[in-house]
Amino acid sequence: MSTDLCKQTPINEEPSILRYVEGLGHAAFRTGEWNLNLIGERRGLQPDAFDDRIHAVYKAGGSWWWWTFPA
Secondary structure, three states: OOOOEEEEEEOOOOOHHHHHHOOOOOOOOOOOOOOOOOEEEOOOOOOOOOOOOHHHHHHHHHHHHHHHEEE
């Protein structure tokens, strides 16, 4: 996949977006390998701007992986 279409970040600590999602009252999956969190982010109120994001967050091989895709 082209790097200009998505951003992938392997990190050792839990991604902050999971705490944000839980703060909104939604579930976040933290245990187990490949337990996938899919999160939609509305970035603005302007219609037809196509500036929203989809986040895919999971843990694999002891590291957290955080992918961000334009939507």
